[in-house]
Amino acid sequence: MGVTGDFMRFLDVEPLGRYLPRILEEWPHATVPRAVPENAPLDHPHLYFNRELSALDFNWRVLFQALDGRNPLLERVRFLAIAYANLDEFFRKRVGGLKRQEAAGVRILSPDGRTPAEQLRLIRSAAELLYGVMIEAWENVLKPRLAERAEVFIHSYNDLTPSQRVQADTFFQRYIYPVLTPLAVDPGHPFPFISNLSLSLAVMLRHPEHKTEHFARVKVPTRYRWIVLDEPYHFIPAEEVIREHIEDLFKGMEVLDVHAFRVTRNADIQRNEEVAEDLLAMIAEEIRERRFAPVVRLEIEAGMPAPVQQLLMEALELSSEDVYVAEGMLGLDDCRMIADLDISEHRFPPWEPVIPPRLRVAMDEEGHADIFSVIRQGDFLVHHPYESFTATVQRFIEEAARDPQVVAIKQTLYRTSENSPIAQALALAAESGKQVAVLVEVKARFDEESNMEWGQYLERAGVHVTYGLIGLKTHAKVALVIREEEDGLRPYVHIGTGNYNNVTARLYTDIGLFTCRSDIGRDVINLFHFLTGYAPEQSYEKLIVAPRDMRPRFEALIQREIQHVREGKKGHIIAKMNGLDDVQIIQQLYAVAQAGVQIDLIVRGHCRLRPGLAGYSSNIRVRSIIWRFLEHSRIYYFYNDGASEVFIGSADWQRRNLDDRVEAIAPVEAPELRRYLEWVLQLALTDNRLAWELFPEGTYRLRTPSPGEPERNFQVQLMQWARKRDFV
Numbered sequence: 001m002g003v004t005g006d007f008m009r010f011l012d013v014e015p016l017g018r019y020l021p022r023i024l025e026e027w028p029h030a031t032v033p034r035a036v037p038e039n040a041p042l043d044h045p046h047l048y049f050n051r052e053l054s055a056l057d058f059n060w061r062v063l064f065q066a067l068d069g070r071n072p073l074l075e076r077v078r079f080l081a082i083a084y085a086n087l088d089e090f091f092r093k094r095v096g097g098l099k100r101q102e103a104a105g106v107r108i109l110s111p112d113g114r115t116p117a118e119q120l121r122l123i124r125s126a127a128e129l130l131y132g133v134m135i136e137a138w139e140n141v142l143k144p145r146l147a148e149r150a151e152v153f154i155h156s157y158n159d160l161t162p163s164q165r166v167q168a169d170t171f172f173q174r175y176i177y178p179v180l181t182p183l184a185v186d187p188g189h190p191f192p193f194i195s196n197l198s199l200s201l202a203v204m205l206r207h208p209e210h211k212t213e214h215f216a217r218v219k220v221p222t223r224y225r226w227i228v229l230d231e232p233y234h235f236i237p238a239e240e241v242i243r244e245h246i247e248d249l250f251k252g253m254e255v256l257d258v259h260a261f262r263v264t265r266n267a268d269i270q271r272n273e274e275v276a277e278d279l280l281a282m283i284a285e286e287i288r289e290r291r292f293a294p295v296v297r298l299e300i301e302a303g304m305p306a307p308v309q310q311l312l313m314e315a316l317e318l319s320s321e322d323v324y325v326a327e328g329m330l331g332l333d334d335c336r337m338i339a340d341l342d343i344s345e346h347r348f349p350p351w352e353p354v355i356p357p358r359l360r361v362a363m364d365e366e367g368h369a370d371i372f373s374v375i376r377q378g379d380f381l382v383h384h385p386y387e388s389f390t391a392t393v394q395r396f397i398e399e400a401a402r403d404p405q406v407v408a409i410k411q412t413l414y415r416t417s418e419n420s421p422i423a424q425a426l427a428l429a430a431e432s433g434k435q436v437a438v439l440v441e442v443k444a445r446f447d448e449e450s451n452m453e454w455g456q457y458l459e460r461a462g463v464h465v466t467y468g469l470i471g472l473k474t475h476a477k478v479a480l481v482i483r484e485e486e487d488g489l490r491p492y493v494h495i496g497t498g499n500y501n502n503v504t505a506r507l508y509t510d511i512g513l514f515t516c517r518s519d520i521g522r523d524v525i526n527l528f529h530f531l532t533g534y535a536p537e538q539s540y541e542k543l544i545v546a547p548r549d550m551r552p553r554f555e556a557l558i559q560r561e562i563q564h565v566r567e568g569k570k571g572h573i574i575a576k577m578n579g580l581d582d583v584q585i586i587q588q589l590y591a592v593a594q595a596g597v598q599i600d601l602i603v604r605g606h607c608r609l610r611p612g613l614a615g616y617s618s619n620i621r622v623r624s625i626i627w628r629f630l631e632h633s634r635i636y637y638f639y640n641d642g643a644s645e646v647f648i649g650s651a652d653w654q655r656r657n658l659d660d661r662v663e664a665i666a667p668v669e670a671p672e673l674r675r676y677l678e679w680v681l682q683l684a685l686t687d688n689r690l691a692w693e694l695f696p697e698g699t700y701r702l703r704t705p706s707p708g709e710p711e712r713n714f715q716v717q718l719m720q721w722a723r724k725r726d727f728v
Contacts, residue, residue, distance in 0.1 A: 031698025
């Protein structure tokens with residue numbers, strides 16, 4: 001298997017100018033590897049990658065998709081927008097948190113042995129390169145390719161035709177000029193508030209008579225970032241047109257200079273839930289505080305005069321280390337609109353999720369199926385987006401809402417869609433007299449406001465709404481339906497790895513288990529008693545629930561593989577997750593690897609564990625899969641001397657999941673379902689198109705087919721599997 005950098009031949013990077021030598025030398029990575037001393041204990045800092053740098057490495061892999069010439073052009077634009085938005089969130093959450101620690105004088109070292117200040121310095125160096133490549137990728141790679149190959153033109157004002165200038169000017173006068181609010185800064189006008197991630201123009205002015213210089217800020221309206229010109233695909237960024245007409249806003253003044261800038265505010269706000277009298281009021285206050293939180297990054301357009309830059313830095317209380325200079329357009333996350341253009345030859349082929357055969361064969365002539373009778377036939381799995389969320393999970397809740405035999409529905413909601421059909425079905429169920437209880441997690445970062453609104457909507461419909469537990473986030477993905485049948489009440493359960501969100505279910509890969517087994521049903525009933533009442537010592541027969549039970553149970557499962565190896569048998573662990581940073585779990589994995597257990601980890605995002613270290617982790621392999629669907633499913637496999645055990649659920653092996661959240665992991669015990677999950681894991685491990693392998697020095701290298709070897713694309717293989725099942 002080729003993992004030596006052969007992927008460089010796929011990169012469309014020739015126009016990257018000053019960044020090209022650094023990219024061709026070795027695909028950039030932020031990790032800073034350090035030698036491990038001989039006989040170092042398992043808590044030695046050199047055995048761990050830095051979490052923040054590893055997160056930046058993940059974003060490099062996302063950005064690679066934007067530069068990979070094998071991907072359709074508009075999808076490459078989408079990946080660039082995603083990478084840019086990811087970096088925004090990284091600064092808001094991770095850099096914001098480190099800055100708060102630094103300001104508070106925190107001296108506790110990270111597991112890799114670094115202070116907050118040291119980590120911020122490393123982040124600056126790594127993020128500056130990543131940011132620069134993003135900007136240049138848009139300006140010198142993707143924007144020209146859009147014009148050459150897709151006839152999508154992104155204009156500057158100077159290259160507009162006379163007709164296009166008339167269109168741009170007319171649009172400005174009708175739709176933009178009336179809503180602009182120029183804000184001057186002088187003794188009578190304090191420096192204006194700059195909202196998070198907003199795009200602004202810094203304008204330097206001079207009074208023609210007094211010769212005094214003045215500063216003003218003009219906010220670019222978010223509604224009109226792109227102005228559409230000639231049909232079909234000619235666009236100009238709004239700031240280009242505003243800049244051209246800036247004198248209209250400052251009649252009687254000379255305009256000396258106009259440059260764009262953008263600010264990022266801290267989203268890492270400390271809360272004290274234990275003393276809060278009202279959780280909703282506390283979250284509402286946190287949202288307000290976040291709006292006015294300190295700025296952690298200033299992006300400026302190249303060429304901004306030093307005095308203007310200094311003025312912004314002083315007003316926003318920033319240093320030069322917080323400033324990122326863009327040799328091009330700011331706010332590239334807005335390129336999603338370009339990526340959404342309906343040009344099929346430059347998009348991924350459309351994918352329509354299939355209906356699982358178990359449900360399809362049960363349908364009548366009108367396409368209706370009794371999902372409860374299907375579940376009674378035996379446990380079954382659904383795998384999104386290969387299989388339909390609408391026809392399975394959504395139908396489960398909607399049928400429960402309409403079914404007169406259903407007496408109760410209970411569900412967790414962590415993140416849901418804007419017009420959630422599931423929330424609407426829950427409201428309908430309550431209005432029809434069913435007992436409905438929903439835990440709406442109002443502490444889900446960046447979804448707090450939306451979740452509060454959904455909670456209040458459900459309350460108005462008569463749903464019993466709980467807004468979370470003090471000190472814990474409820475991240476478990478669980479739905480329970482109680483149905484009255486001939487032999488009494490029967491629980492029907494869905495336990496998943498992803499949110500109850502019909503929109504992201506088409507973009508994220510997730511797995512859900514449907515069952516009406518009494519043992520799992522009792523566990524889920526007990527879990528909801530814990531969530532909605534007071535039952536901290538609740539017990540569970542099959543379910544693994546965090547924070548009380550999950551860490552010790554996972555550690556026991558890991559240690560059991562050592563015992564098998566010590567008895568001369570095989571030991572093997574395969575785990576698929578989004579992130580791996582829990583130090584105790586990593587130390588357990590190092591220990592079992594030293595004992596001879598083979599460990600295969602499929603970790604999409606950040607990973608603190610260093611694989612392939614002689615004497616520590618030579619038996620551990622780590623891979624990351626990134627492509628058109630976001631790998632979001634969590635699957636845990638333990639060989640167990642041939643009597644394998646497989647689990648799915650909501651938790652990663654991260655400290656926050658194991659200690660600070662309510663999570664639910666369920667065993668998948670039906671042999672055919674267990675074999676399916678094992679097959680999925682093997683597909684992931686044999687992928688040679690999407691998978692990146694992590695090496696001990698911190699580099700990720702894309703796996704490519706060896707000469708004569710067929711290409712194996714994990715996600716394409718699962719789409720092919722789903723299509724094949726669709727004809728069964």
